[in-house]
Amino acid sequence: MNRRTAVELFAGPGGMALGLHAVDIRSTGIEWDANAVATRRAAGLPTIHADVRAHGPADFPNATVLAGGPPCQTFTVAGNGTGRDELDRVIDAVKRMGDRQAIDPRDFADERTALVLEPLRWALEDFEHSYNTIILEQVPQALPVWDAYAEVLREEGYSVATGILAAEQYGVPQTRRRAVLIAQLVGEAALPAPTHRPYRKGIPQHEGDPRLLPWVSMGDALDRPQPFTVVSNYGTGGDPKNRGRRTSTEPAFTVTGKISRNRIVDAHGNELPRFTAAEAGVLQGFPADWPWSGNDLAQQVGNACPAPLAAALAHATRHPLRAAA
Template identity: 60%
Template sequence: MGTYELVNLFAGAGGLDLAARGLGVPSVGIERDANVCATRRAAGLATEESDVREFNPSDFPSANVLAGGPPCQTFTTAGTGTGRRALTDVLHFMQRMAMGEDVSEPLAQLNDERTGLVLEPLRWALAAADSDHPYEAVVLVQVPTVLPAWQAMGDVLSAKGYSVASGLLRAEEFGVPQTRRYAVLIARRHGAAALPKTTHQPYRTSEAPSDPTLPPCVTMGEALDRPEPFHVVSNYGTGGDPKARGRRTSVEPAFTVTGKIKRNRITTEDGAELERLTCSEAGQLQSFPADYPWAGNDKAQQIANATPPLLATHILTAALI
């Protein structure tokens, strides 16, 4: 691996930074949520508690890798279609930015500032390229609905000389004990960009695994220090209907970890109630260490929003080696 330093936009609780640390890559994260910053500092992660828009690449002159996961809430496909309109706006602004246009003023007029924040990594990447100090690699991770934005951003970066790969990755296929998909973009100045190769089999696929020699996905029982067997009854995606609640056992990976994970019931096989998941356990389902120092308020939401460190390790390895 070459010599790298990473600047992480919208850094969150530290998943990408932990991955960078494990790979020997120094990193600094920009994050404006005070609670998240409290966790990051407790974990010893270099942090700028501020708004990404207040900085430029020149403020981090030694960083040659750009990473990030901008807010995604306005891109949801549910509801009234505002997510689709937000995506249309973003793709339009990307085209203008590719032509060298300053779009900061019209972005400030959007109804929801989060729509424009997804463009910040592109602003940084283009600014660095225009200053003749382009980033060696760009790594972006978010929810699946952001993939069209990553693909359009990839087209812009390709025109700037990057090799680009983007697509959806399943967390459980990389050893994370949780089923969740992520939209990922990897761009490289040197070498061919490619998404990381899976290390585990997918969960409940009707198709034969592409590589039957891979181990099965990691289960909750393997990840958590709890007597087995146990059942997890989730309220996620049920629309409030108790009959629609999903159920998984300790020999399966977890449901998607959300900010409401503490509402999930934990029971024995015969239905007796057990202690609900702690913050430490929720973090472990995201592949954080059991002793990760979650701090501040809204810990469950911090955990839900974080990039799983194990998945991030595979992504960064693919981007940098």
């Protein structure tokens, strides 16, 4: 059996790469952000510092896996929302790409919206072979785009599975929902089965389906000497009355580039040190000693694909392979 190799689009600081490595897929990442590139290179990950639009499949003739998570700024609730507003146009663009029609990024209010179409360009570009496997992830609001991808890819001979996965059900010590797509040329595509129980407020960690592992709490994951409570501004609109609270016996809130704004207090309400970049990385499933480098560390961590979720997606693609070109 041939060893699989991957090209990662929008590769970020290494979360997807760690997941691919878990099933012995070696990858080269394309990443335009200099800070994420610095982190990847410090971690020894093969990296091309470039815009994915400047490359194509012909530059990676031995890659049998295409993976990536396009930027989500225009789709996420925390972003400007232009991608959500233009969702019908994005889906129409996917269909036109399936008919091999050219798409102009300037047709969208924010050119970043068109980046969600890049993996499809790579999958459809006229080249001497197709990818055996495609693994994509994005914010939940992008699921209709992946569903449109699925229709096009099925016409190309792929089996495709799409859906929304909860990160804590794959061992990530945070609640984070992601829209995912898995496409396979060989075998039947399927989303990974959960390995951990879903988090439910007020339900103890040890309760739930005995066939699944308990979800992982912040206290389980982090090396902090005392119990703590995280006071989050995420999704509050700045209203102090809406601030969420989770204790160290629960998973973290979704890790974003604003995680350093979250207050951390002890049982008496005394302020504790806020999460470091390394701790935020652990909450995304990175090793505690991951060599975060460059600037904007919190943003790098927040933009990363959680490594255990990436590993679950990669594990779900273990099927017979064709020979690499």
